[in-house]
Amino acid sequence: MFTSSDLDTLRDHVRLACLPGVGSRYRKLLLERFGSPAGVFAARPDELRSITKVGKKLAEAIPALACDRTADDTLALCAKHAVDIILEGTPAYPGLLARIDDPPGLLFVRGALLPADAIAVAVVGARHATPYGLKVAEQLGGSLARAGYTVVSGLARGIDAAAHRGALAAGGRTIGVLGTGVLNVYPTEHADLALDVIKSGALISEAPPLTEAHAGLFPQRNRIVSGLCLGTVVVEASDRSGALITARLAAEQGREVFAVPGPIDSRMSRGCHALIRDGATLVGCIDDILGEFGPLFETATTAAGTPVSHPAELQLADLERQVLDAVGRGGATVDEIVEATNLSASQTLSAISVLEMRRLVRRLPGSRIERI
Numbered sequence: 001m002f003t004s005s006d007l008d009t010l011r012d013h014v015r016l017a018c019l020p021g022v023g024s025r026y027r028k029l030l031l032e033r034f035g036s037p038a039g040v041f042a043a044r045p046d047e048l049r050s051i052t053k054v055g056k057k058l059a060e061a062i063p064a065l066a067c068d069r070t071a072d073d074t075l076a077l078c079a080k081h082a083v084d085i086i087l088e089g090t091p092a093y094p095g096l097l098a099r100i101d102d103p104p105g106l107l108f109v110r111g112a113l114l115p116a117d118a119i120a121v122a123v124v125g126a127r128h129a130t131p132y133g134l135k136v137a138e139q140l141g142g143s144l145a146r147a148g149y150t151v152v153s154g155l156a157r158g159i160d161a162a163a164h165r166g167a168l169a170a171g172g173r174t175i176g177v178l179g180t181g182v183l184n185v186y187p188t189e190h191a192d193l194a195l196d197v198i199k200s201g202a203l204i205s206e207a208p209p210l211t212e213a214h215a216g217l218f219p220q221r222n223r224i225v226s227g228l229c230l231g232t233v234v235v236e237a238s239d240r241s242g243a244l245i246t247a248r249l250a251a252e253q254g255r256e257v258f259a260v261p262g263p264i265d266s267r268m269s270r271g272c273h274a275l276i277r278d279g280a281t282l283v284g285c286i287d288d289i290l291g292e293f294g295p296l297f298e299t300a301t302t303a304a305g306t307p308v309s310h311p312a313e314l315q316l317a318d319l320e321r322q323v324l325d326a327v328g329r330g331g332a333t334v335d336e337i338v339e340a341t342n343l344s345a346s347q348t349l350s351a352i353s354v355l356e357m358r359r360l361v362r363r364l365p366g367s368r369i370e371r372i
Contacts, residue, residue, distance in 0.1 A: 012037035013087055013106050015071035018208050021058055023220060024102040029054075031105075041066035074208055081183055083209055084109040094118070095298055100227040100253050104206035110182045111202030117175060118300035119311055120150040121289065122225050122250070124243040125159030125235040126268050133159055133236035133268060136260055138166035140233060143286040145172020148302060148314035150201065152177065152228050154221060155190055159235045159243070164197055173201045173303070175228065179221040181211035222246040223253075230293050230311065231256030233283060237271025244271050247280065256292050258283045290315065295372070310372075312358040319343065323351040324371070327361055331370035 016027060016037040029051050034040045040048075041062060048059035078085060086092045086107045095118055097103050121144050123137055141151045141163035151167035153160040155176035167174040176197045180186040182205050185194045194203055206224065207217060222245050226232050232250040234257075237243040247257050259280040262269030276282050281292055293311040300308050306321075308314065316324065326332060326340040338348050352369060355361040361369050 009037075010085060010087065011071045011075060012041065014074050014085065014208075015065065015068065016040060017106055017206070018070045018074060019062065019065065021061075024104055024206070026054070027105050028102060077183070077209055078108065081209070082110065083182055084112075086113070094228055096120075096229065097224065097227045099297065100223060102223065103227065104224060107204050107206060108182050108209055109202050109204050111198040113175070113202050113204070114173070114303065115301040116148075116303045117150045117173065117201070117228070118296065118298075119148065119302070119308065119314065120152050120175070120229045122152040122229040122232040122246065123159065123163035123235060124153055124222075124225060124232060124246050126237055126241055126243065127156055127158040127160075128268075129158035129162070129236050130262075130266065130268055132262065133260075134162045137162035137235045138169075140235065140260075140283075140286065140289075141166025141174070142170035142172075144289070145170040145174070147286065147290060148172075149311075150175060152225055154179070154218075154225055155185070155194060155197070155203070157187055157190075161190060161193060163235075164193060168196050168200055171200075175201045176203045177221055177225045177228070178203060178205040179207070179217040180213045181205055181207050181209040183209040184212055186213040218242060219245055223249045226250035226255060227253055229255060230296075231258060231289065233258040233260065233289060234272055234275060234280070235260045236262060236268040237275075238267050239270045239274065241271045244275070247275055256281065258289055258292070310360055312360055315358070316354075319347060320351045320354050323348060324355055324360060327355075327369050327371055329371065331364070331368055334367045334369065337369065 030040045033051055034043050045059040048054050048062055086109055088103055088105050094113060123140055125133060125137060137159045144151050145167040150173040151163055152175045153163045155178060164174050174197055182203045185191050197203055226246050226249045232247055234243045234247050250257050257280040259272040259275040260283045261272060281288060283289060295310045302308055322341045323337055326337045334348060338345055359372055361371055363369060
């Protein structure tokens with residue numbers, strides 16, 4: 001239940017999000033200078049003009065909109081259509097996204113974001129994809145979902161839609177990040193796909209719910225796609241594809257970048273081949289993706305409620321999970337693990353070998369095992 005103070009704060013954040021011409025970077029500058037959205041709207045035009053790049057028109061518009069009804073109308077619309085609003089800095093805000101340089105100040109969400117979504121991979125690519133690209137994207141979406149990863153994409157035509165459908169067919173979670181508002185799905189022919197995504201994950205956007213499509217929103221959207229994920233996989237991209245922007249942003253955010261090769265005479269392969277040439281990991285199968293991830297920034301929880309500190313834990317069999325749990329955070333000897341698990345010495349040693357190959361544990365002198 002929100003207090004009146006919470007609602008006032010939320011209203012101010014929504015009002016700032018609804019301001020024309022104020023994106024994430026302007027928002028960050030304004031909040032650094034004035035401390036809060038309320039402080040921004042209370043500022044005089046001359047104070048606003050003191051901020052680099054804030055021109056006269058915007059400086060005069062901000063105070064004038066301090067009592068505008070747009071924020072109240074937006075909150076009412078969200079309540080009517082079950083759209084959640086998640087503020088940066090609150091527990092529900094995605095931890096990976098919070099780590100990028102310019103995270104959205106708030107997210108409009110249809111569906112639900114879960115702790116398990118901290119283990120996510122983006123699959124993006126060409127809108128005008130070839131049958132080969134669509135097949136690969138759907139296969140990767142399904143394989144990632146079956147491995148326990150949330151599949152993130154942009155709900156666009158082509159590769160994005162195929163990746164979402166692959167995750168859905170596998171019974172997994174998927175998140176669609178929109179460049180429009182979450183109540184104005186684009187492209188319109190993906191309305192049914194959007195509803196399926198909501199049932200098995202979420203649609204999210206930083207734009208107000210009824211925002212219409214325009215070109216400038218989609219590059220901004222791409223930083224959220226990559227920012228939500230441990231890595232980004234590009235499946236087909238021309239040399240001017242927006243998917244290459246997402247890959248670049250992923251690299252700048254310190255996330256893994258992957259690319260699927262294609263026929264050398266296909267225009268849709270040029271972007272992926274350039275990424276591979278420049279250091280992206282070549283994807284020939286799902287293991288090429290799963291083997292690249294290191295420890296998580298913070299412990300996540302799977303859909304089954306199991307705590308995970310490394311994505312490789314998602315691929316463990318029950319016996320291997322038992323042994324890893326017995327190792328614990330402080331380490332343990334082989335004999336202690338055998339005693340704690342009631343497994344035979346041979347079973348324990350076999351499981352330890354698997355955990356070593358997955359770079360989850362290491363052996364120390366004295367038959368001691370510790371987590372990496």
